[in-house]
Amino acid sequence: MSLLPILRFPDPRLKRVATRIEALDDSVRRLARDMAETMYEAPGIGLAATQVDVHQRLIVIDASETRDQLLILVNPEIIQQDGAQLCEEGCLSVPGIYDKVERAEHVLVRYQDLDGREQIVEAVGLLAVCLQHEIDHLQGRVFVEHLSQLKQVRIKSKLAKQARITA
Numbered sequence: 001m002s003l004l005p006i007l008r009f010p011d012p013r014l015k016r017v018a019t020r021i022e023a024l025d026d027s028v029r030r031l032a033r034d035m036a037e038t039m040y041e042a043p044g045i046g047l048a049a050t051q052v053d054v055h056q057r058l059i060v061i062d063a064s065e066t067r068d069q070l071l072i073l074v075n076p077e078i079i080q081q082d083g084a085q086l087c088e089e090g091c092l093s094v095p096g097i098y099d100k101v102e103r104a105e106h107v108l109v110r111y112q113d114l115d116g117r118e119q120i121v122e123a124v125g126l127l128a129v130c131l132q133h134e135i136d137h138l139q140g141r142v143f144v145e146h147l148s149q150l151k152q153v154r155i156k157s158k159l160a161k162q163a164r165i166t167a
């Protein structure tokens, strides 16, 4: 197992659209394990393969308080959504930035588990937000892109300053 480096917004690689995983082999299982370890270590509640510069449809999530409800979703797809909620979001690719984004309150997500079996997860609240946030990453979208242009400019300059300080 190993910790993976996480791309930081506005790295252009975060804009790449991930492709479907056709062969569920050991390399996918290894990547899922490494992503989970990276997410727990960060710590974060979700991580998309896009954020570790692998452009395949794979996400890991643990939105539980006890940190023992790991979900690994291969080829996740929102098949139903309704309602609305406004929740403050953050992202491991946008460190130190939190802002409110409107999302569906309730989602149904179809995916495959690591054995290739089709599964469906139904979620509300934080888990629903997290699923939408991570699936957005696979489409090349970072949560700050839901915010106003002015806020995005401010966030980019703040992150550029942070990068200079930590470099």
Ligand code: NI
Pocket: 090, 091, 092, 093, 133, 134, 137, 143
């Ligand atoms: Ni994120």
